[in-house]
Amino acid sequence: MNVGFLGPAGSFSHVASQTLFPDALHKPYSTIPDSIDAAKEGQINIAVVPLENTIEGSVNITLDYILHYQKLEIIKELTIPIDQHLMVHPDWSSSWQDKITTVFSHPHAVAQCHLFIRKNLPDAKVEHIDSTAAAAKYVSEHPDEPVAAIANKGAAGIYRLDVVQNRINDYQNNHTRFVALSEKTITTKRTIGRTCSQTGIKTTLVITLPEDHSGALHQVLSAFSWRRLNLTKIESRPMKTGLGNYFFIIDVEKELDDILLPGAIKEIEALGCGVSVLGSYPCYLQKT
Numbered sequence: 001m002n003v004g005f006l007g008p009a010g011s012f013s014h015v016a017s018q019t020l021f022p023d024a025l026h027k028p029y030s031t032i033p034d035s036i037d038a039a040k041e042g043q044i045n046i047a048v049v050p051l052e053n054t055i056e057g058s059v060n061i062t063l064d065y066i067l068h069y070q071k072l073e074i075i076k077e078l079t080i081p082i083d084q085h086l087m088v089h090p091d092w093s094s095s096w097q098d099k100i101t102t103v104f105s106h107p108h109a110v111a112q113c114h115l116f117i118r119k120n121l122p123d124a125k126v127e128h129i130d131s132t133a134a135a136a137k138y139v140s141e142h143p144d145e146p147v148a149a150i151a152n153k154g155a156a157g158i159y160r161l162d163v164v165q166n167r168i169n170d171y172q173n174n175h176t177r178f179v180a181l182s183e184k185t186i187t188t189k190r191t192i193g194r195t196c197s198q199t200g201i202k203t204t205l206v207i208t209l210p211e212d213h214s215g216a217l218h219q220v221l222s223a224f225s226w227r228r229l230n231l232t233k234i235e236s237r238p239m240k241t242g243l244g245n246y247f248f249i250i251d252v253e254k255e256l257d258d259i260l261l262p263g264a265i266k267e268i269e270a271l272g273c274g275v276s277v278l279g280s281y282p283c284y285l286q287k288t
């Protein structure tokens, strides 16, 4: 089985991909949409993509891409703790504080370390790049430049960089939720790495409201509430069809074939809403 991820090797997406599918072949892609396209076109069986971060919230590029362009099913979810580290080429290890002029990383990683950068490298320029691992690779390939990367420890090992500051994210309770996307439900040989525990089953629904129907969202929510269906997330994203038109993405803590959830969906459809199911899937948490 082939699993695609936002590369290069050593990204958090790579870690998530290896943890979710320990027996698979893992293939790096330069961007999240590239990995999703590859899964849709059958070049790979599954794409593992980031969906939500404790500090930065939703990964909009992932959400928008699966809502608007490539419909794939969510088949698994993995939440992993995120520790960011500042790393430099070994030639700059002893002088990084005075010499580093540019810090490279993924926009989410930069946002997670915003206070650290302000305090410790106030004059450095911040450059966004496709992933944390791409930042580490760039730094390793440009030993003459006074540049640093924010990435995970595995990337420092792969690209032979020195970690000069550990755990630099501003909030220590930093987690990212990844999902595995596939064209069809796939049964995998061994389920998941031993470092993880299953936390439950979720179903993700995309709901569109009828136009100019007062109280529609309230009625949608009450279909879940009187059935005591717990929602773990509700988020709106633009439908891109006009101002004020939104999709509501709702995560319900229940599997789809439970009688309660199909009942709630029928009730919501009867209100004139559109409902589609993005997936009903097991959720795992990687222990620290």
Ligand SMILES: O=C(O)C(=O)C[C@]1(C(=O)O)C=C[C@@H](O)C=C1
Pocket (backbone or CB within 6 Å): 006, 010, 011, 012, 013, 014, 050, 053, 059, 082, 106, 108, 109, 130, 131, 132, 133, 176
């Ligand atoms: O850059 C990476 O290593 C990624 O896998 C992307 C990503 C993200 O999109 O949020 C994943 C986890 C971290 O929150 C930082 C970056």
